[in-house]
Amino acid sequence: MKHRILQFDRLQPSLEAALAERYDVHPLWTESDQKTFLSRHGHEFVALVTRAASGADAALIDGLPSLRIISSFGVGLDKIDLDAAKRRGVAVGYTPDVLNDAVADTAFGLLLDVARGLSAADRFVRSGEWPNRNFPLSVQVSGKRLGILGLGRIGRVIARRASGFDMEVRYHNRRELADAPYAYESSLEELARWADFLVIASAGGAEARHLVSAKIIDALGPAGFLINISRGTVVDEAALVDALAQRRIAGAGLDVFENEPHVPQALFALDNVVLLPHIASATHETREAMAALVLENLTHFFEHGAPKASAI
Numbered sequence: 001m002k003h004r005i006l007q008f009d010r011l012q013p014s015l016e017a018a019l020a021e022r023y024d025v026h027p028l029w030t031e032s033d034q035k036t037f038l039s040r041h042g043h044e045f046v047a048l049v050t051r052a053a054s055g056a057d058a059a060l061i062d063g064l065p066s067l068r069i070i071s072s073f074g075v076g077l078d079k080i081d082l083d084a085a086k087r088r089g090v091a092v093g094y095t096p097d098v099l100n101d102a103v104a105d106t107a108f109g110l111l112l113d114v115a116r117g118l119s120a121a122d123r124f125v126r127s128g129e130w131p132n133r134n135f136p137l138s139v140q141v142s143g144k145r146l147g148i149l150g151l152g153r154i155g156r157v158i159a160r161r162a163s164g165f166d167m168e169v170r171y172h173n174r175r176e177l178a179d180a181p182y183a184y185e186s187s188l189e190e191l192a193r194w195a196d197f198l199v200i201a202s203a204g205g206a207e208a209r210h211l212v213s214a215k216i217i218d219a220l221g222p223a224g225f226l227i228n229i230s231r232g233t234v235v236d237e238a239a240l241v242d243a244l245a246q247r248r249i250a251g252a253g254l255d256v257f258e259n260e261p262h263v264p265q266a267l268f269a270l271d272n273v274v275l276l277p278h279i280a281s282a283t284h285e286t287r288e289a290m291a292a293l294v295l296e297n298l299t300h301f302f303e304h305g306a307p308k309a310s311a312i
């Protein structure tokens, strides 16, 4: 008999098809009254498939009394109530590592774009401005100082990319890493003061909320650039908008926002910020690898009692 699985919301078609082939899947998003559905049928499901942006809160986990595993499409865990899962003895699988390259590539894409004004230059050409005047000079990336907040799996790949640009790298984590070949800054403020580019690659979540405050943004200063490919909540977004509008920092490259998919309107008119719709891991190759790991986590759990990549 096939395991009965609850699918929280839409996933990419290849993953939905593979899940439907292997399991007895029910699409929760098609239920108009999810609360009533869960009170009647919640006990039927042994697995929940979700994604990083949707997560699984305590109410959902508690509404599934037979739940044994959550398999999440994504590396972010900030929207999954891990404490509730632990209390219930529910395993949590996620998709680390397979997206490191794509996310690091995006971080560097944003960094190059905002420093060299690539998107702005593209808009300049398309608007027919080139025959009238030269595009303003921009800021060189090669040889500059790169500060990384969060030298984890993705942060380390970003640091490796930096060597191709002859950049000096330092990082800030809660603790110094014995095996990291980069200088450690015990204070985020000092890292920001030192860096030309501050890249946020830390995990999100309550502990990291507004870690990048107005004080950190001001330490980065009028020649500094902020890049965020982590979670919007790590930055005090209102403070960042003010700093960009008042040119208290040189610019920002943002793939993530506090209240996605809503982006502060005040940013739309600014040419010192590059805005992406949370696409850091969104390549065909990476999304297929993430889908494969979502499936593997389920298979591994049903065969061996633990997901292949376990978050707890």
Ligand code: DGY
Pocket: 052, 053, 073, 074, 075, 076, 077, 099, 281
């Ligand atoms: C993740 O995997 O957490 C990325 O942010 C995509 O959602």
